Amino acid sequence: MGxxxxxxxxxxxxxxxxxxxxxxxxxxxxSGQTSLGIKASNGVVIATExxxxxxxxxEASVQKIQILTPNIGVVYSGMGxxxxxxxxxxxxxxxxxxxxxxxxxxxxxxVRETAAVMQEFxxxxxxxxxxxxxxxxxxxxxxxxxxxxxxxxSYFSWKASAMGKNVSNAKTFLEKRYTDDMELDDxxxxxxxxxxxxxxxxxxxxxxEIGIISADKKFRVLTPSEIEDYLxxxx
Amino acid sequence: xxxxxxxxxxxxxxxxxPEGRLYQVEYAFxxxxxxxxxxxxVRGKDSVCVVTQKKVPDKLLDQTSxxxxxxxxxxxxxxxxxxxxxxxxxxxxxxxxxAEYRHKYGYEMPVDVLARWIxxxxxxxTQHAYMRPLGVVAMILAIDEEKGPQLFKCDPAGHFFGHKxxxxxxxxxxxxxxxxxxxxxxxxxxxxxTVQTAISALQSVLQExxxxxxxxxxxxxxxxxxxRILTTEExxxxxxxxxxxx
Numbered sequence: 475m476g477x478x479x480x481x482x483x484x485x486x487x488x489x490x491x492x493x494x495x496x497x498x499x500x501x502x503x504x505s506g507q508t509s510l511g512i513k514a515s516n517g518v519v520i521a522t523e524x525x526x527x528x529x530x531x532x533e534a535s536v537q538k539i540q541i542l543t544p545n546i547g548v549v550y551s552g553m554g555x556x557x558x559x560x561x562x563x564x565x566x567x568x569x570x571x572x573x574x575x576x577x578x579x580x581x582x583x584x585v586r587e588t589a590a591v592m593q594e595f596x597x598x599x600x601x602x603x604x605x606x607x608x609x610x611x612x613x614x615x616x617x618x619x620x621x622x623x624x625x626x627x628s629y630f631s632w633k634a635s636a637m638g639k640n641v642s643n644a645k646t647f648l649e650k651r652y653t654d655d656m657e658l659d660d661x662x663x664x665x666x667x668x669x670x671x672x673x674x675x676x677x678x679x680x681x682x683e684i685g686i687i688s689a690d691k692k693f694r695v696l697t698p699s700e701i702e703d704y705l706x707x708x709x
Numbered sequence: 710x711x712x713x714x715x716x717x718x719x720x721x722x723x724x725x726x727p728e729g730r731l732y733q734v735e736y737a738f739x740x741x742x743x744x745x746x747x748x749x750x751v752r753g754k755d756s757v758c759v760v761t762q763k764k765v766p767d768k769l770l771d772q773t774s775x776x777x778x779x780x781x782x783x784x785x786x787x788x789x790x791x792x793x794x795x796x797x798x799x800x801x802x803x804x805x806x807x808a809e810y811r812h813k814y815g816y817e818m819p820v821d822v823l824a825r826w827i828x829x830x831x832x833x834x835t836q837h838a839y840m841r842p843l844g845v846v847a848m849i850l851a852i853d854e855e856k857g858p859q860l861f862k863c864d865p866a867g868h869f870f871g872h873k874x875x876x877x878x879x880x881x882x883x884x885x886x887x888x889x890x891x892x893x894x895x896x897x898x899x900x901x902x903t904v905q906t907a908i909s910a911l912q913s914v915l916q917e918x919x920x921x922x923x924x925x926x927x928x929x930x931x932x933x934x935x936x937r938i939l940t941t942e943e944x945x946x947x948x949x950x951x952x953x954x955x
Contacts, residue, residue: 555867
């Protein structure tokens with residue numbers, strides 16, 4: 475990977491034993507737009523702010539929540555271009571698994587392979603870590619699952635999590651509101667309320683994105699009008 | 710701590726700064742402005758128009774060789790703002806990619822696919838130390854078979870968005886403010902209105918009236934989806950229409 479001139483790692487240990495490039499990558503994530511995910515008893519919801527730099531941008535051309543396989547979706551906080559690379563690699567890995575085993579890839583496997591890619595970029599020569607954290611939402615034989623993957627390549631399974639600008643307020647809010655027997659609809663409402671907490675300006679179907687997966691194992695992104703319906707229910 | 714900034718290299722190659730920023734990418738944006746020109750793109754109901762300044766710094770220069778508008782395929786146009794040499798590299802690679810796409814898949818490369826390809830390449834330069842980001846902002850325009858007129862902008866950071874109108878270069882922010890006011894109520898501009906909005910936006914933001922040979926104008930329209938650069942006569946017609954209108 476990279477040119478031979480740069481066959482040394484750019485991410486190296488500091489005297490106190492820290493990998494500072496990874497810490498800086500996490501700072502980059504922390505200044506990205508807020509996104510969150512909630513695992514319900516019968517599905518998973520992920521959501522994010524979609525603040526565009528100008529009203530001149532065609533918001534239909536932008537989709538932050540991406541599908542990795544029919545039953546796994548992902549959202550990011552941090553640097554958009556970096557997330558595109560990871561989405562592309564993950565999709566390919568999922569396809570390769572399917573070709574080999576003739577089975578859809580389990581969520582844990584896909585998360586592990588994506589995390590491995592992110593870890594490679596913290597150790598390989600001539601590259602910097604990814605400036606994104608990912609929230610992977612999926613539903614397979616083990617039920618609904620939500621994973622967060624960080625720039626270091628470490629990942630954990632979460633009941634509910636948030637990333638980006640408003641992370642501490644959002645996590646506090648989620649801790650209060652989360653219940654183990656929550657259903658998907660409640661989870662969507664909670665997700666919207668959490669986003670609303672730190673939202674600057676008027677929240678609408680056009681400046682947030684929500685993706686859900688339920689027991690039908692089909693991940694889909696809600697349309698702006700569906701989001702408006704949920705917003706009205708929340709009012 | 711003293712080694713916190715990565716040994717000071719965070720300004721030389723694209724590694725993270727302590728604040729989580731990529732200085733090289735930010736400097737690439739500054740390089741785009743260093744070219745000293747401003748470009749504007751406007752998408753109408755069934756046409757797209759891009760305009761840029763044509764500054765010929767030396768009278769001895771051959772005017773026709775000063776170009777920022779490049780056809781990528783018959784139907785796809787690219788307006789490059791920034792470092793000329795980087796622009797030429799990008800255009801060369803884009804032309805190659807679009808031609809291979811047409812050969813491989815049997816149909817013309819759509820705008821958003823090319824925009825994504827350019828943006829993904831730009832992202833690689835922001836992550837791998839061996840190549841610096843290009844100092845170019847690319848605006849791509851075409852009539853998409855399914856979605857109609859499309860205008861995309863790709864920047865050195867690897868972002869790309871579809872736009873109703875946009876700008877790049879020195880007076881980028883002023884132009885965007887101007888265009889936001891004009892496009893606030895989602896007007897559906899006709900072909901003439903699209904071209905004249907683009908040209909008058911440039912004139913207003915730079916506060917000068919242009920002669921036909923001081924700007925380059927490129928268009929695509931539904932009735933003629935071939936990417937075309939307007940001749941000086943056609944530009945003159947539009948300039949006259951604008952001055953009569955005001």
